[in-house]
Amino acid sequence: MTILRAFLLLFFPLMFLNSSGAIAFSNNVISLGAKPDGKSDSTQAFETAWANACGSTRPTSIYVPPGRYYLRSVTFNGPCKNNAIFIRIDGTLVAPSDYKVIGNSAAWILFRRVDGVTISGGVFDGKGSGLWACKNSTKTCPSGATTIEISNSKNVVLSALTSLNSQMFHIVVNGCQNIKMKGLKVLASGNSPNTDGIHVQLSSDVTILNSKIGTGDDCISIGPGTSNLWIENIVCGPGHGISIGSLAKDLEEAGVQNVTVKKALFSRTQNGVRIKAWGRPSNGFVKNILFQHIVMDNVQNPIVIDQNYCPSHKGCPGQASGVKISDVTYQDIHGTSATQIAVKFDCSPTNPCSDIKMEDVKLYYKDQIAGATCSHAGGTATGRVEPSSCL
Numbered sequence: 001m002t003i004l005r006a007f008l009l010l011f012f013p014l015m016f017l018n019s020s021g022a023i024a025f026s027n028n029v030i031s032l033g034a035k036p037d038g039k040s041d042s043t044q045a046f047e048t049a050w051a052n053a054c055g056s057t058r059p060t061s062i063y064v065p066p067g068r069y070y071l072r073s074v075t076f077n078g079p080c081k082n083n084a085i086f087i088r089i090d091g092t093l094v095a096p097s098d099y100k101v102i103g104n105s106a107a108w109i110l111f112r113r114v115d116g117v118t119i120s121g122g123v124f125d126g127k128g129s130g131l132w133a134c135k136n137s138t139k140t141c142p143s144g145a146t147t148i149e150i151s152n153s154k155n156v157v158l159s160a161l162t163s164l165n166s167q168m169f170h171i172v173v174n175g176c177q178n179i180k181m182k183g184l185k186v187l188a189s190g191n192s193p194n195t196d197g198i199h200v201q202l203s204s205d206v207t208i209l210n211s212k213i214g215t216g217d218d219c220i221s222i223g224p225g226t227s228n229l230w231i232e233n234i235v236c237g238p239g240h241g242i243s244i245g246s247l248a249k250d251l252e253e254a255g256v257q258n259v260t261v262k263k264a265l266f267s268r269t270q271n272g273v274r275i276k277a278w279g280r281p282s283n284g285f286v287k288n289i290l291f292q293h294i295v296m297d298n299v300q301n302p303i304v305i306d307q308n309y310c311p312s313h314k315g316c317p318g319q320a321s322g323v324k325i326s327d328v329t330y331q332d333i334h335g336t337s338a339t340q341i342a343v344k345f346d347c348s349p350t351n352p353c354s355d356i357k358m359e360d361v362k363l364y365y366k367d368q369i370a371g372a373t374c375s376h377a378g379g380t381a382t383g384r385v386e387p388s389s390c391l
Contacts, residue, residue, distance in 0.1 A: 163186045247282065
């Protein structure tokens with residue numbers, strides 16, 4: 001074995017060398033019948049490529065060459081016979097223009113029960129604008145499909161891919177362990193409904209790095225049962241910010257803990273960093289949260305805890321939230337607010353927020369120090385904190 005071959009097998013085990021010494025991919029979707037014309041249905045070719053890769057007892061790969069590939073809803077099921085599948089996408093995957101074709105599917109592209117999958121590159125075009133228009137009218141519409149869902153899986157990497165115009169959420173991580181997302185671009189209109197950029201729930205050890213997200217809902221939303229989540233180097237806007245919640249949808253609900261958000265820029269978003277819970281009984285909790293090194297650029301609500309969450313003021317329970325929020329730190333956050341109140345802590349009267357820490361926070365509104373309001377919130381302020389702490 002040559003030194004080069006040994007190096008490649010050691011550090012790139014998901015690809016292999018052909019007889020000429022060049023890197024080759026073991027499952028090229030065009031060789032399996034896919035048409036890169038954006039019109040011909042290539043779903044079967046992608047399913048065949050996955051079946052081959054998943055059935056292999058050795059590390060293997062799937063390659064999507066440049067071009068546009070029309071796909072209906074597709075599920076890539078595990079468990080597989082190997083835990084090293086590398087999917088390289090140099091083309092664009094295109095959803096049906098008629099939103100009804102996939103609109104009642106939970107996901108357009110679903111990876112379920114997989115272990116050791118890397119997806120690198122490519123554009124995922126969800127063609128969501130038709131469904132957005134339907135939802136903004138008085139018509140009856142399907143709920144819409146998530147573009148990419150990773151479900152009940154572990155050791156998955158999403159790298160350098162673009163999600164464009166999703167019908168519903170762009171990327172969902174549900175019931176997973178050890179998921180890494182890096183170098184992602186998530187793009188949709190600022191008025192596209194329910195198009196959360198990345199949603200994480202019931203998952204642990206998830207990392208989101210070096211990504212740009214602009215969409216019509218939360219750039220990143222963090223649901224119940226999330227622990228050990230690390231978010232770093234994020235540009236968010238347009239969108240609704242980075243949100244923990246909404247929580248307290250159910251009485252029995254797993255908590256959220258050990259979440260770090262650092263080095264983020266929020267540009268003209270509805271919110272910056274937010275924790276939101278419905279005003280109803282719940283055994284859920286939020287604890288050990290760090291928001292650090294964050295810049296706000298004309299953000300409507302830079303820092304928010306809202307335990308009376310009720311979008312559009314419809315179906316509001318009107319009760320005290322049972323979610324216990326504690327040990328939340330806001331450190332080195334500065335910039336501008338689009339409204340006079342830049343910090344709003346609206347906590348539960350029966351479960352007040354506790355151990356809230358404000359350290360070196362500087363937020364301004366129209367060249368003046370912005371304001372802050374607190375309700376049922378306790379904690380400390382250290383360093384220079386502007387607006388003055390109401391804790």
